[in-house]
Amino acid sequence: MTSVADVTDQLRQILAELTGQADLLAVPAQTPLLREGVGLDSLRGTILLTQVKRQFGVDVADEDLNLDAMATLATLAAFVAARTDRAGRPD
Helix, strand or coil, rough: CCCHHHHHHCCCCHHHHHHHHHHHHCCCCCEEEEECCCCHHHHHHHHHHHHHHHHHHCCHHHHHHCCHHCHHHHHHHHHHHHHHCCCCCCC
């Protein structure tokens, strides 16, 4: 079973690499990903979703048309963890 905590840590790593901001490795899980939080713009949000699909095999944009899962780091991690388990992917 994939833990939300593990996915959260992996997403933090992706965000830090994507933005070049090492402080994102310690960002709280309830931090918004867009605007006032992490501050992802549409391009970086798209790149994040591409990395999520590559690393976890989860196509967030295809499964979540309103992209509600992108609200916070925690919502994205929970969304990915739930679908990773359902797909039977290894931890």
